[in-house]
Each structure stands twice: as C-alpha cells, then as structure tokens.
Amino acid sequence: MTMTGFQLSRETRRLVLDQPFLLESGASLPRLEIAWRGWGRLAPGGDNAVLVCHALTGSADADAWWAPFFGAGRVLDPQRDFIVCSNVLGGCYGSSGPASIAPDGRRWGGRFPTLTIRDQVRAQIALADALGIRRIQLVLGGSMGGLQALEWALLDPARVHTVATLAASGRHSAWCAVWSEAQRQALAADPKYRDGHYDPADPPRAGLAAARTVAMVSYRSAASLGERFGRSTGAEAFGERAHSPDELAARGWLRHHGQALVERFDAHSYRVLIDAMDTHDLGRGRGGYEQALRAIRQPVLVGSIASDTLYVPADQHELARLSPRAELLTIDSVHGHDGFLIDAADFHDALLDFRQRHERHPTASRGAQASPPPSPRETLQTRAAST
Numbered sequence: 301m302t303m304t305g306f307q308l309s310r311e312t313r314r315l316v317l318d319q320p321f322l323l324e325s326g327a328s329l330p331r332l333e334i335a336w337r338g339w340g341r342l343a344p345g346g347d348n349a350v351l352v353c354h355a356l357t358g359s360a361d362a363d364a365w366w367a368p369f370f371g372a373g374r375v376l377d378p379q380r381d382f383i384v385c386s387n388v389l390g391g392c393y394g395s396s397g398p399a400s401i402a403p404d405g406r407r408w409g410g411r412f413p414t415l416t417i418r419d420q421v422r423a424q425i426a427l428a429d430a431l432g433i434r435r436i437q438l439v440l441g442g443s444m445g446g447l448q449a450l451e452w453a454l455l456d457p458a459r460v461h462t463v464a465t466l467a468a469s470g471r472h473s474a475w476c477a478v479w480s481e482a483q484r485q486a487l488a489a490d491p492k493y494r495d496g497h498y499d500p501a502d503p504p505r506a507g508l509a510a511a512r513t514v515a516m517v518s519y520r521s522a523a524s525l526g527e528r529f530g531r532s533t534g535a536e537a538f539g540e541r542a543h544s545p546d547e548l549a550a551r552g553w554l555r556h557h558g559q560a561l562v563e564r565f566d567a568h569s570y571r572v573l574i575d576a577m578d579t580h581d582l583g584r585g586r587g588g589y590e591q592a593l594r595a596i597r598q599p600v601l602v603g604s605i606a607s608d609t610l611y612v613p614a615d616q617h618e619l620a621r622l623s624p625r626a627e628l629l630t631i632d633s634v635h636g637h638d639g640f641l642i643d644a645a646d647f648h649d650a651l652l653d654f655r656q657r658h659e660r661h662p663t664a665s666r667g668a669q670a671s672p673p674p675s676p677r678e679t680l681q682t683r684a685a686s687t
Contacts, residue, residue: 306564308394311337315386315427316623321396327413329402334427336360336386339370340378341553346434346661350376351424352385353441353448355641356573357565359393360385367442370646375652381437388444389423390573392566395670396423398496399566409568410496415576417444420449428459435459438655442603442640443464443611444573447580450619452581453596462658463596464651466598466603466631467640469615470622471581472587479518479610480574486510487571496568508567509558516557521607521636525550591624600626601654603640603647610637627654 312335321332334597337360340449342349350508352362359365361613362376362385369376376383390412398412426437436459444486446468453463469476487493498504534542537549583589600623604616613630620628629649633639 303634306359306393308359309337310336312360312394313337313666314394314590315430317426317430318501321423321426323338323419324380324416325411325414329396329413331396332389332421332426333394333396333400334386334389336384336427337362339363339376339383340381340646342382342432346432347437347502348380348382349428349431349433349436350381350383350413351428351436351439351452352376352383353424353439353445354385354388355443356446356577357561357570358388358445359391360387365641366644368648369651375438375440375648375655382433384427384431384433384520384641386424386427388448388570388573388575389420392569397566398568398572398656399500407500408495409498409500412496412568412572415572417451417576417580418455420576421448423457424448424452425456428456433459435660436461438462438464440464440466440651443467443468443637444577446603446611449545450582450596450600453598453600454586454592457597460598461660462601464601467605467608467611467616467621469580469611470593470619471583471631472578473612474609475612479514480578482514483511483574484571486514487567488495493567496571498567502575503562504567504678508565509555509562510568511570512561512565512654513554513558516554518610519617519637521609523607524635527634529553543618590622593619596623596625599654600638601629601651602626603629603631603651605635605639606634607610607634607639629654 315334315336317332320328320330322328363370364560372379387393387395389395390397398408400408400409439449439452441459446465447465450470452460472518487507490504492498492502493504493507529537533545533551534547536550542552548658582592586592602616602620604613606613620626629650631639634642634644
C-alpha cells in the first residue's frame with residue numbers, strides 16, 4: 301500500500317539500498333527505495349533485459365498502461381526478454397519520494413530534495429546493477445519516460461544497445477517550461493499546499509486537481525476533443541455516468557481527470573517531478589546540446605506525434621537530425637501528446653521493426669530459469685498490495 305489511494309500490484313517488488321544516494325544537487329538520500337516490476341527471466345549472461353520508463357504520473361505497471369506492447373512476438377515479449385519497469389525516483393508508487401518516510405519517521409513532504417532526470421536514471425542504473433543486468437537490449441519510454449531513455453544512452457552507453465523515445469525531447473523547451481509553471485501556480489494557489497509541508501490527511505486536493513486539468517489540456521489536441529465531445533452534453537456523452545448531465549461534456553471530462561488524480565497521487569511528488577522535467581537538458585555539463593546528441597552512438601528511434609502540442613514535432617525532428625544513428629517515426633494520432641498511450645497498438649509494428657533490425661541476440665535467453673541474486677549489500681523484497 302502506498303501513502304496515496306493507489307494500490308501497488310501484488311507483483312511489485314522493492315529494491316532497498318541502505319547507503320547514501322548522492323544527487324546532482326549535492327544533497328543525498330540516506331537510503332534509496334525503488335519499487336519495480338519484472339516480466340520474464342534474466343538470461344544467464346544477463347544480456348536480455350528491456351527497460352521501460354513511465355510518464356509523469358505513471359507506475360511500474362507497464363503491462364497495464366502499454367498493454368499492446370506485451371505478448372509473444374511483440375516488442376515486449378516475456379518469453380524472450382527480461383522486462384523491467386520501476387516507479388521513478390520522486391514518485392509516490394513505492395519509490396523514495398515526498399510521500400515516503402524519512403529517517404526521522406516522518407513523511408519527507410516538502411523536505412524532499414530537488415531531483416533531476418539524471419538522478420532518476422542513476423536510480424534505475426542502481427536497480428539494473430542489483431538485478432545483475434549486464435546488457436539492455438532496448439530502453440523504451442514516452443513523455444517523461446522518453447527523457448529518461450535518452451539519458452540512459454549517455455549515462456550508461458556500454459550497457460544500452462538501442463533506445464526508443466516517444467513524444468519527448470532532449471531538453472525542456474520554453475514552451476514545456478511554461479506549461480509546467482502553470483501547474484506549479486495551480487498548486488501554489490491552494491492555501492493547503494504550503495510548499496509541500498502539508499498534512500497528508502488533509503492534502504491540497506483543489507491545487508493538485510487544478511494542476512492536472514492544466515496538464516490535460518496540453519496532453520490532448522483540439523481535434524481529439526472536438527471529435528470525442530463536440531458540443532455534446534454530459535448526458536449525451538456519458539449517459540448515466542455523467543456527473544453534470546446538462547453541462548458540456550468536455551468540461552466534465554476535464555474535471556473528472558483532475559479529481560481522479562487527487563485520489564491516486566501525491567501533490568508534492570507531482571511538483572518534484574515537473575521540476576525534474578524542467579531541468580532536463582542532455583547538453584548540461586556535456587559541452588552543449590548539439591555535442592551531447594552527436595555523442596549518442598546507439599540506434600535511436602524518435603517517435604513524433606504530429607498533433608502533439610506539448611512536445612511539438614520540431615523537438616523530435618531536431619533529435620533525429622543531430623543524433624548520428626537516429627530514425628524518425630511519425631505517429632499518426634489525432635489525440636495529441638497522449639497518442640503515445642492511446643494509439644500504441646497502431647505504431648507497435650514500427651517499433652518492433654526497429655528493434656528487430658538492430659537485434660543483438662542474447663545468450664540463451666529463452667527458457668532461462670532464474671535471475672541472479674542481488675549482491676549482499678542490497679535487499680530485494682516482494683511487496684504485495686492490499687486488496
């Protein structure tokens with residue numbers, strides 16, 4: 301059970317590192333916890349891993365939110381791959397974050413240190429080390445997960461064979477930053493927020509709901525909302541499920557998404573994660589953006605959604621142009637940024653083709669019996685959710 305209303309799946313496991321974890325800011329966490337899930341078995345050579353990175357409010361349950369990618373003969377095949385997805389550092393679904401407990405026995409809350417995307421990837425690297433993963437065939441992520449996938453290419457180039465980044469960029473643009481700031485302002489406007497120092501029993505529900513509604517506008521396109529709702533009322537669009545039958549359905553849909561997030565997510569975790577996204581710049585400390593992209597040696601599939609108004613196509617075109625081995629995949633979705641989730645089935649085959657063309661066959665991966673145990677200084681525990 302998490303400190304939000306979200307229920308961890310029974311298959312969720314936990315990595316605990318009982319030693320300081322240094323962050324880019326110079327601060328450190330006295331211990332690190334990472335909630336993760338795995339599908340399939342790690343090959344004896346430790347070289348059949350695939351890493352999946354989730355979006356802003358996602359969880360380690362990749363088979364739930366990217367179901368079209370999972371299955372025999374698909375891009376995420378548990379019979380062939382050891383697939384790993386972890387809740388991101390700073391999240392609230394089992395990993396260390398503002399909603400978790402600090403060494404003094406109190407919730408971290410507003411005391412949780414500032415994070416970067418690189419910090420999040422370094423935590424994922426610690427998980428890969430603990431699991432005995434020597435080679436990652438593919439790092440795959442969308443949105444915030446796509447930012448992480450690109451960092452993997454540069455932080456651990458010897459281990460990562462290929463990368464697929466969808467609806468993402470190599471650095472947060474001014475356009476992305478102002479959308480983040482609008483969400484921060486929505487949080488701050490709730491008097492209960494108190495810069496993260498709030499009672500978890502009385503969280504800033506209105507502020508988080510407002511922040512989520514701002515985000516949802518950036519995640520969809522005008523055509524998507526027009527096609528789905530037009531001028532329909534709630535009763536016409538949702539029938540008996542409509543909370544406001546006589547109101548425009550689009551307005552009710554937006555409020556629903558705001559309220560739904562409040563029930564499953566921590567407000568200060570939300571703030572910590574959007575702050576981390578705004579720091580994202582592959583070129584920081586690497587000689588500038590262009591030089592960093594030109595240093596990526598892996599094959600990279602750059603997925604671009606033509607209707608995305610958050611991570612706009614120009615962001616991906618620049619990635620594809622500057623990365624030496626990049627390929628641009630144009631995703632034909634009317635749904636805007638969220639098309640990387642909603643229309644996953646439609647571009648699965650293109651993703652699978654990319655992977656197959658760059659396949660490096662692992663050693664005896666199919667039928668491998670077990671993953672190697674963690675090293676003595678780490679503890680891997682199964683953590684079951686309440687039902």
